């Protein structure tokens with residue numbers, strides 16, 4: 338009998354930027370959102386990618402277990418992993434049974450019984466919280482800010498550690514009010530263990546060209562290293 342399957346966009350064997358330590362990163366295929374800075378427009382189509390059973394994917398990840406040492410493990414990213422929560426739950430359950438650390442990289446766009454069950458086998462969540470202003474949130478992602486925060490409420494209730502990640506786009510979400518809101522969020526939810534400010538990058542332009550799509554955030558500049566430094570300082574100093 339065929340086990341639970343998921344549609345996978347791609348697999349990265351030794352990632353170092355999506356969670357602690359050295360990790361295998363599984364990029365799921367399919368996303369209902371349309372973030373204007375999305376790096377992976379090729380993951381949007383729910384019918385793309387390749388089908389894998391959770392068992393086959395777990396076996397693939399376990400080949401790299403010697404690299405994980407104490408802090409590494411698996412991160413499932415996307416696309417949007419919550420859209421294939423049953424598959425990811427099965428994958429995580431198999432890996433947790435082998436002592437592997439499990440991490441979910443998500444927009445937090447939905448909560449459901451399946452998502453709840455997935456969180457029961459999730460050790461860490463990387464949550465992209467994109468804008469302070471609810472209108473900007475919806476306009477630039479297609480996601481309601483309240484949905485991301487309902488997901489955060491669920492993480493708080495289940496006491497699952499979270500790293501909040503915000504990509505800083507100069508002119509769009511680099512104002513003082515945005516940093517204040519981010520700080521409020523961090524101070525409100527005790528499960529937030531880390532807040533990462535990441536620079537907006539346009540490395541994905543060729544992907545949009547290949548798909549014949551305009552890159553909606555083309556007019557915004559990439560922040561320099563010095564600007565990122567000063568954003569991090571603004572965040573540290575922001576008053577609630």
Ligand code: SF4
Nearest residue numbers: 368370372375416444
């Ligand atoms: S949630 Fe992620 S994959 Fe989906 S559109 Fe936004 S950035 Fe792209």
